[in-house]
Amino acid sequence: MMPHRPADGSSAHQTGRFGTEPRNMHFKILLTTHSTAFMTSGGGESELVQVAELLNDSDVQADIYGIRSRPLRFYDAVMHFSVHADGEAIVRETVNQGKKLFVWPNVWWLNAPDPAEISRIEAFVQRAERLLFKSATELAHFNTYITVDPGKCVVVGSGISDRFSCCPPTRTCSRRSATSQTTCCASA
Template identity: 40%
Template sequence: MSSPRVLITTYHQAFFVRGGGEYEIYSIADSLKQRGMIVDIYGPYSRSLEDYDVVLHFSVHGGGLELLREVKAGGKPIALWPNLWVRNPAEVPPSLVNAHVELADAVIFKSASEEQHFRKRFSLPNEKARRVALGADAVYLRSAPHGLFKSLYGIENYALWFGVIEPNKNQLAACRVLREKGIPCVFVGRSREDAYFKACREAAGENVLFLKGLPQKSEIVRAALQEALFYIEVSHEPPGLSAIEAGLSGCRLLLSDSDWSREHFGDRAVYADPTDEADIARGVDDVLAQSAGQRILADELRRFCLPEAIDPLIDILRGVAR
C-alpha cells in the first residue's frame, strides 16, 4: 500500500491540558500530510472509521481503551504509540498497558531507551516492536529577530523550561535552585495541579515568569530559546521534544540524567540527578561554564528534523495497513 489513509486517536481528555505529547500529535499529522498522506485527527470532523486504512493511537491512558476496542471490532489495524515513561509502577496498572498492546498490530518507540524501559514493566511481543525517531521542525535552526523575547517580556539572563507544570516534571526543584543562584526562570506551559503551581511560584519568588503558552514554531518561541542562558528540564521522566528544539536553536542544555538523555545528546548536554537539588545546582554551574552559541549540537540534531524524520513512521504505517 503506497499511501494508507491514517486516523490519529488518543484518549478522550488528552487535550484538556495540552502539553508536549498533544502538540506532537499535531506535528506528526502535519508531517505525514507533507509526505502526501491522508491524515485526520479523530474528532467531529474526521471521517467514518471505514474510510481509513490504519489507526495511529497515542498513549496508553485508560480513557482510550474503549475507543481502541471499537477500532479493533471495526477490523482496522492499530499502530500504538505508548509515549510512556513510568516512574512509579503503582500509578500505571500493567493490565491496562498490556490490554493496549494486545489490541495493537505494532507498538512504536522513539528510542532504544524508551523501548527497554517499557519491556521491563509490560508485555511486548518482539514482532510488534517498532522504532522511529523524534521529529522536530527544522524551523528551530532559523534565527529569530535579535532581542525579540527580551524586549517583549522585559527579562534577560534567564533559564527556560517548556512543559506542563506538574510534580513529575519537577519544576519546584528548579525554582528553588535558580532562586538561590539568582537566575530568573521562564516556564512556558499550563498547570495540571493548582497546589503545585502555587508552590512553584512561592519557591521562585519574583524572579520567575510563567507563560501559559507561546505559538509553536513562531519567532517568539525561537527567540525565547536563542536568547536564554540555557534550557533546563530536570524532570523525573526523560526530557522530550522541547529539549531537541532547544538544541536545534543553539541553546545550552541542562537535563535530567537518564539513558534517554544520553542516547540523544551524548556529551553535548549537562546532566543532573533530578532528585538531588545540590546536583542540579552543580549542573547550573557546569552549563554556564560552557561556551554559548555553539552550533555543534544543532548540527548533530539535524537527523531529527521533519519532514524527513517521519519516513520510518510512514514505513510502519504502510506495513501495518497491508
C-alpha cells in the same frame, strides 16, 4: 509501514497545509488519543500534531480525530497515542472494524504501575499490530514494566516539523531541513 495504494486504484485528495492544491494520498490514517489528553499540556498533544504534519508531508493522509475527521471506515489504520484507560473504547472499535492499529504508548513512569494497571496495559497493547516508540530508551523503559512481543515494537524517529524553521516567510533558506528540500536562512 509503507503506504499502499487501495486495491481499486483510487487515491484520496486533500487540501495541502498551505493552499488548495490536491495531494495524492494513498494511505489514510486516523490519529487518536484518550479523551482527556488535551485537558493538560504534557507535550504528547504537540507530538500528535507534529506526527500528523510529518505524515501529511510524506503523502500519507493523517487526520486527527475530531469534528473534522471522517468516519472510521474511511481510514486504513488508526495510530493511537497513549495507553490511558480512556482510550480503550476507540481502540476496541478500531479492532472491531478490522482496521490496523498502531499504538504509540507515549508513557514514562516515575514509579512502577500497580499490577492491575500493568495487566490492563498489556491487554490494551495486545490488540495493536505495532507499538511505536520515539527512542530505544523509551522502548526499554516501557519493557521494564510491560511484557510485549518484541516483534511488535518499532522505534520511529519522528523528525522535526517545518513549523520550527528558522526562516521568516520572506527569506530564502540555505540549510536543508529534515522534512523538506528547503534550506534555512539565506537572504532572499
